[in-house]
Amino acid sequence: MSRDRFEPHDGEDREPPALLSVRGVVKRFGAVTALASIDLDVRGGEIHALLGQNGAGKSTLVKVISGVHQPDEGTLSIDGVPMLFADPNEARDAGIASVYQELSLIPTLSVAANIFLGREITRFGLTDSRAMQTEAQRRCDELGLDIPGTNVEVRSLPFAQRQLVEIVKALSVDARIFILDEPTSSLSPGEQEALFAAVRVLRDRGAAVIYITHRLKEVFDLSDRVTVISDAEIVARYETAETDMDSLVAAITGAKQGKGEGRLRLGNETFGNRSSNVPVLVARGLCNIKLRGADLEVYPGEVVGIAGLRGSGRSSLLRALFGIDRLDEGEITVEGHPLRLRSPKDAMAAGLAFVPEDRTTEGLILGHGLSANISLTQLDDLSSCGIVNAGDIRARAHEAIDQLLIKAPSTSALMTTVSGGNQQKVVFAKWMQTSPKVFLADEPMAGVDVGAKVEIAAVIGRLAAGGAGVVVVSGEFEDLLDLCDRIVVFSGGRGIENIDPSLIKSENELHTIVQDLEFHALVPDRELVP
Amino acid sequence: MTEMKTDTTETTAVSLKLAELFRRLRPDPQDLVLYSAFIILIIAFSLLSPVFFSATNFQNIGRQTAMVSIMAVGMTFVIVSGQIDLSVGSIVALSSMVAAMAMRDVGGGWVTGALVALSVGALTGFVNGALTNWLKIPSFLVTLGTLGVARGIALLLTDTRPVIVNEPRYQRLFGDGHFFGIPAPIFWTIIIVVVGIMWLQRTVFGRKVYATGGNAEAARFSGIAVNKVRIIALTLSGLTAGMAGMIFSARAHAARPVIGEGMELDVIAAVILGGTSLFGGKGTIVGAFIGSLIIGVLNNGLNLTGVPSAAQLALKGVLIIGAVAFGRR
Numbered sequence: 001m002s003r004d005r006f007e008p009h010d011g012e013d014r015e016p017p018a019l020l021s022v023r024g025v026v027k028r029f030g031a032v033t034a035l036a037s038i039d040l041d042v043r044g045g046e047i048h049a050l051l052g053q054n055g056a057g058k059s060t061l062v063k064v065i066s067g068v069h070q071p072d073e074g075t076l077s078i079d080g081v082p083m084l085f086a087d088p089n090e091a092r093d094a095g096i097a098s099v100y101q102e103l104s105l106i107p108t109l110s111v112a113a114n115i116f117l118g119r120e121i122t123r124f125g126l127t128d129s130r131a132m133q134t135e136a137q138r139r140c141d142e143l144g145l146d147i148p149g150t151n152v153e154v155r156s157l158p159f160a161q162r163q164l165v166e167i168v169k170a171l172s173v174d175a176r177i178f179i180l181d182e183p184t185s186s187l188s189p190g191e192q193e194a195l196f197a198a199v200r201v202l203r204d205r206g207a208a209v210i211y212i213t214h215r216l217k218e219v220f221d222l223s224d225r226v227t228v229i230s231d232a233e234i235v236a237r238y239e240t241a242e243t244d245m246d247s248l249v250a251a252i253t254g255a256k257q258g259k260g261e262g263r264l265r266l267g268n269e270t271f272g273n274r275s276s277n278v279p280v281l282v283a284r285g286l287c288n289i290k291l292r293g294a295d296l297e298v299y300p301g302e303v304v305g306i307a308g309l310r311g312s313g314r315s316s317l318l319r320a321l322f323g324i325d326r327l328d329e330g331e332i333t334v335e336g337h338p339l340r341l342r343s344p345k346d347a348m349a350a351g352l353a354f355v356p357e358d359r360t361t362e363g364l365i366l367g368h369g370l371s372a373n374i375s376l377t378q379l380d381d382l383s384s385c386g387i388v389n390a391g392d393i394r395a396r397a398h399e400a401i402d403q404l405l406i407k408a409p410s411t412s413a414l415m416t417t418v419s420g421g422n423q424q425k426v427v428f429a430k431w432m433q434t435s436p437k438v439f440l441a442d443e444p445m446a447g448v449d450v451g452a453k454v455e456i457a458a459v460i461g462r463l464a465a466g467g468a469g470v471v472v473v474s475g476e477f478e479d480l481l482d483l484c485d486r487i488v489v490f491s492g493g494r495g496i497e498n499i500d501p502s503l504i505k506s507e508n509e510l511h512t513i514v515q516d517l518e519f520h521a522l523v524p525d526r527e528l529v530p
Numbered sequence: 531m532t533e534m535k536t537d538t539t540e541t542t543a544v545s546l547k548l549a550e551l552f553r554r555l556r557p558d559p560q561d562l563v564l565y566s567a568f569i570i571l572i573i574a575f576s577l578l579s580p581v582f583f584s585a586t587n588f589q590n591i592g593r594q595t596a597m598v599s600i601m602a603v604g605m606t607f608v609i610v611s612g613q614i615d616l617s618v619g620s621i622v623a624l625s626s627m628v629a630a631m632a633m634r635d636v637g638g639g640w641v642t643g644a645l646v647a648l649s650v651g652a653l654t655g656f657v658n659g660a661l662t663n664w665l666k667i668p669s670f671l672v673t674l675g676t677l678g679v680a681r682g683i684a685l686l687l688t689d690t691r692p693v694i695v696n697e698p699r700y701q702r703l704f705g706d707g708h709f710f711g712i713p714a715p716i717f718w719t720i721i722i723v724v725v726g727i728m729w730l731q732r733t734v735f736g737r738k739v740y741a742t743g744g745n746a747e748a749a750r751f752s753g754i755a756v757n758k759v760r761i762i763a764l765t766l767s768g769l770t771a772g773m774a775g776m777i778f779s780a781r782a783h784a785a786r787p788v789i790g791e792g793m794e795l796d797v798i799a800a801v802i803l804g805g806t807s808l809f810g811g812k813g814t815i816v817g818a819f820i821g822s823l824i825i826g827v828l829n830n831g832l833n834l835t836g837v838p839s840a841a842q843l844a845l846k847g848v849l850i851i852g853a854v855a856f857g858r859r
Binding site: 366 | 728732733734735736737738740741744745747748749750751752753754755811812
């Protein structure tokens, strides 16, 4: 490994030498070029943001850096020493730590066991679970991660907390280069701050941090430099302090959008308001383990946002409305007809649709093709006498591809081969085809790029304009403000406040309101519990 | 289609035609490995044994393999839906024993026999499905249990003695007779394979089976009653095992409580050989059928070439692992 073939490249005058240096990296998958001659320098002691639309090549690039993929051409060097990683273990040994979008935790092992997986603390040759638990707890505390205990199994944790464990795991490795791929996509604002603090500590220790995100705000909050990838090539490099939001959006979308169009709002003509004064969905006094007397009314043609902190019951509300979580009390009516929900099937029959929080485990069958996934909700419609009509299924898929601008090589393309934004569009497509009266969406924008976000916002607008009542849950308050006609703040398992988004000036204002309400709402609840 | 030249041997002409047929049926490169393995086996045994490549011997293979082929159809539903059924061998014994006793004691001839065999099979399969999905016990454990229970009952019924089947029509319909010149066991195999293909590949239910095995959570969230799908899949497996029991007792003119022992492994091997994922969500009945034929050809060919039975067992194991490993690359 010590053969010194590193050639300092001419022309560029870089004061701090790069810790990680990528030169002319090319990666092809069959006929598709995922990376076309990428050059990237990441210095020690910097946070380097990597931006780009889904499918632009960001994930491929970090997979090359972390040894998951091997480049077809070009070199990687660390401290000027060329490296070739045959697998992720070699990259890890060379000091590269990664947090992936897809969780790499083992669900049946405890939090502590996961954090120390592969480098267990041992005592007399046996694993010392107590020491690992103590140490894991310390690291969780450092990151402000609030979990029931480090000896609980990862599978018992909610999705967002699993991601936090993943982050703790990666950050506690003794590494010099850290790759964080959309680490905040399911974190609450407080957890994000804790994560940012931890990342800054890493930087100040001299580590190089590659930070992939779709949230431009984070770029400005956190990063020192930015690189934008589009269509397998690097299209822009900036010092973060010397650029602005609009330039970044322009670079990411290939300047397809002009100034100020990075926002989602599509104008009033797209976002219908109530098209009727009779609510399409009424929920009264919903109670279960997470909900405490939640009420909700949704009118045709409106987009209702559910804001709230995690654990406020915002996701539980949708799961209960869709018949996934059992209700102990409460009643739900759709167009005046009371529902008895025993399963999602009943909810679907009543005209409800649901885009779940985690598209890879709940929304899609990843190993199946696009048309198979889209047709799943309309099999009865696409068949006669129980025999499916393959032609109709393909036609539906083509229709969806055209309507939602899904980028996929064919109608039979496996879901594992398309990007996150396109996966999400497929989940939307499979429900739009059922012409639902009420459309429920949990975190519909999580982990999708700016371009796909705008398109998904347009889809939500179209659903509402078509007369459906839409309910959107999101931890991204900015998205809620842009999308919704009305926002209901959830806390302690019920809606506690209705907000008109046009009266809210900024995302931060909404955060403040939500946190305030949460605080006040918690006080009486505490008194209820002896 | 290019015309076959006369200088090509009959063997290669047939195998080329087969290859073309299979390619049209399902052009997955992984499956081509399976089909090539099948053809290579046929060619190899044809060269090694003078009697192997003949219509009579192929009919033999078909008759001997019928039970495994029929059960492989039901098993494909089970495995594609993300479950497993270890009890099919025991269901064969139980259903054929009960059916034989019913024909002897109740009368009613072949109608009684067929109804009882199929009902006992389907009922046992339904119990498997109900326990798996209502009590949330993994199908592996449930069917491991019923493997013992069904076999135990079959042995207890007559204190391990066989029951003679003396119903000429039953024997003709499911064992010794012919339909359109096709031996009955092969005829029923073809019927069940074709019905299975249509059902799994072309119907709404089939789609639901794939979805349930591919991602049960996403399937449930898409309004599919996954428990129902899984229960039906296990019931179908029991039903095909009951059918296999009929074929056996009709051919042997008797039901024996020990038949079908270890047969579940041949059936599962056939399905997995055929490209079905043991984790569910992927697989075809055509593949499972070819898989069962490979196992049948192996059994038959190894016998004809005089390989001792102990060596046969070992060789079969090696070939199965080899074929799967090669196909999975």
